[in-house]
Amino acid sequence: DTAVSQTPKYLVTQMGNDKSIKCEQNLGHDTMYWYKQDSKKFLKIMFSYNNKELIINETVPNRFSPKSPDKAHLNLHINSLELGDSAVYFCASSQGGAGVHNEQFFGPGTRLTVL
Amino acid sequence: RKEVEQDPGPFNVPEGATVAFNCTYSNSASQSFFWYRQDCRKEPKLLMSVYSSGNEDGRFTAQLNRASQYISLLIRDSKLSDSATYLCAVGQGFSFIFGKGTRLLVKP
Numbered sequence: 001d002t003a004v005s006q007t008p009k010y011l012v013t014q015m016g017n018d019k020s021i022k023c024e025q026n027l028g029h030d031t032m033y034w035y036k037q038d039s040k041k042f043l044k045i046m047f048s049y050n051n052k053e054l055i056i057n058e059t060v061p062n063r064f065s066p067k068s069p070d071k072a073h074l075n076l077h078i079n080s081l082e083l084g085d086s087a088v089y090f091c092a093s094s095q096g097g098a099g100v101h102n103e104q105f106f107g108p109g110t111r112l113t114v115l
Numbered sequence: 116r117k118e119v120e121q122d123p124g125p126f127n128v129p130e131g132a133t134v135a136f137n138c139t140y141s142n143s144a145s146q147s148f149f150w151y152r153q154d155c156r157k158e159p160k161l162l163m164s165v166y167s168s169g170n171e172d173g174r175f176t177a178q179l180n181r182a183s184q185y186i187s188l189l190i191r192d193s194k195l196s197d198s199a200t201y202l203c204a205v206g207q208g209f210s211f212i213f214g215k216g217t218r219l220l221v222k223p
């Protein structure tokens with residue numbers, strides 16, 4: 001019954017590797033997001049997609065490439081991982097954008113550790 | 116000026132106390148406002164949306180002051196289970212900006 005799911009939950013990898021994180025929502029929402037929460041717990045938006053189209057790219061390095069095969073999925077591929085990429089990555093979804101009732105629902109997060 | 120600011124705390128309060136958090140935002144064109152709760156090593160979970168007229172949900176009351184560009188959250192009769200980090204979020208278009216969170220510790 002999980003509304004927003006992410007895999008994997010934990011990811012430990014070496015610098016320079018390429019990795020992907022998958023996200024799926026079964027809420028029927030049309031907008032999905034990726035957030036990064038760093039060690040200082042600051043939650044920062046990276047991307048938002050509406051109806052599979054990229055709407056927001058918050059000056060994220062182009063090593064990060066999101067892909068939305070359909071409205072229910074938003075995956076994140078990261079090339080050439082760096083130490084500074086270590087963080088928790090949250091996927092979220094909402095119906096529409098930042099309107100009054102358009103609350104976001106978050107996935108459980110993927111804890112990425114780059115060694 | 117940072118876009119969304121919160122006092123990081125921690126706020127240490129006894130059970131049964133009333134505690135209030137404020138959150139200021141810099142973009143006057145912001146459209147929507149929310150309070151989220153985040154437990155340690157968990158995802159943020161929506162606590163409540165904040166409406167222009169203010170709104171209440173049980174022990175929680177949220178208010179919006181557009182003129183002064185802040186939102187507030189009041190928790191009455193604090194429970195041990197209220198211990199968490201409270202994040203405010205401000206939305207515009209398809210972007211949401213979160214504050215860094217205020218940590219609340221409710222003690223017996």
